[in-house]
Amino acid sequence: xxxxxxxxxxxxxxxxxxxxxxxxxxxxxxxxxxxxxxxxxxxxxxxxxxxxxxxxxxxxxxxxxxxxxxxxxxxxxxxxxxxxxxxxxxxxxxxxxxxxxxxxxxxxxxxxx
Amino acid sequence: xxxxxxxxxxxxxxxxxxxxxxxxxxxxxxxxxxxxxxxxxxxxxxxxxxxxxxxxxxxxxxxxxxxxxxxxxxxxxxxxxxxxxxxxxxxxxxxxxxxxxxxxxxxxxxxxxx
Numbered sequence: 001x002x003x004x005x006x007x008x009x010x011x012x013x014x015x016x017x018x019x020x021x022x023x024x025x026x027x028x029x030x031x032x033x034x035x036x037x038x039x040x041x042x043x044x045x046x047x048x049x050x051x052x053x054x055x056x057x058x059x060x061x062x063x064x065x066x067x068x069x070x071x072x073x074x075x076x077x078x079x080x081x082x083x084x085x086x087x088x089x090x091x092x093x094x095x096x097x098x099x100x101x102x103x104x105x106x107x108x109x110x111x112x113x
Numbered sequence: 114x115x116x117x118x119x120x121x122x123x124x125x126x127x128x129x130x131x132x133x134x135x136x137x138x139x140x141x142x143x144x145x146x147x148x149x150x151x152x153x154x155x156x157x158x159x160x161x162x163x164x165x166x167x168x169x170x171x172x173x174x175x176x177x178x179x180x181x182x183x184x185x186x187x188x189x190x191x192x193x194x195x196x197x198x199x200x201x202x203x204x205x206x207x208x209x210x211x212x213x214x215x216x217x218x219x220x221x222x223x224x225x226x227x
Contacts, residue, residue: 004155031213032213034215036215041201041220041221041223042220042221043117043203043205043218043219043220043221044156044203044216044218046215046216046217049213049214049215051213089155089156093213102155102156102158103156104155105153105154105155106155
């Protein structure tokens with residue numbers, strides 16, 4: 001069955017360092033992958049989208065990679081700040097339609113001042 | 114704000130009550146979704162509406178009944194719920210099924226079933 005795995009353990013890093021979050025998927029061939037941020041008690045907010053033919057995508061301090069061979073996406077936040085503390089969700093997608101397995105469980109990031 | 118609103122933000126109900134959750138999007142989107150988010154579990158897709166037509170029911174118990182009167186509004190009618198139905202219920206919208214674009218989520222309704 002389709003599965004999306006993110007680090008279930010919280011990730012604690014020091015302010016100013018680079019945070020790296022992992023998303024692995026199995027039995028799945030997404031055409032693109034999205035990353036969302038979710039704060040406690042709020043809905044997810046879209047951050048970045050990367051297509052299967054793109055190796056890397058950047059937006060300000062954010063960088064996403066997509067390796068369709070490894071079936072993995074990495075999400076990096078450089079020069080992390082306490083305001084980056086949140087849960088980050090990955091969402092692999094097919095190009096059309098929708099899937100029952102839509103989001104990973106998320107990784108909680110805590111940036112320590 | 115994302116352009117998707119949900120009411121109420123918090124709801125406490127007994128197992129015999131009937132209540133409704135409301136979602137409204139001001140983005141001109143054509144697809145709307147209901148998700149359930151329980152602690153330590155991923156977002157669970159419940160229902161999908163595309164151009165007001167229900168196109169997905171992810172094996173959701175009949176005690177949850179969705180309604181989509183137009184592309185801007187989505188309701189989730191609740192009756193005879195169980196305590197395990199307590200969760201954050203999230204509504205989302207998207208331009209259309211098949212487009213490569215993101216979903217816009219509302220703030221959610223925190224539901225507690227006693």
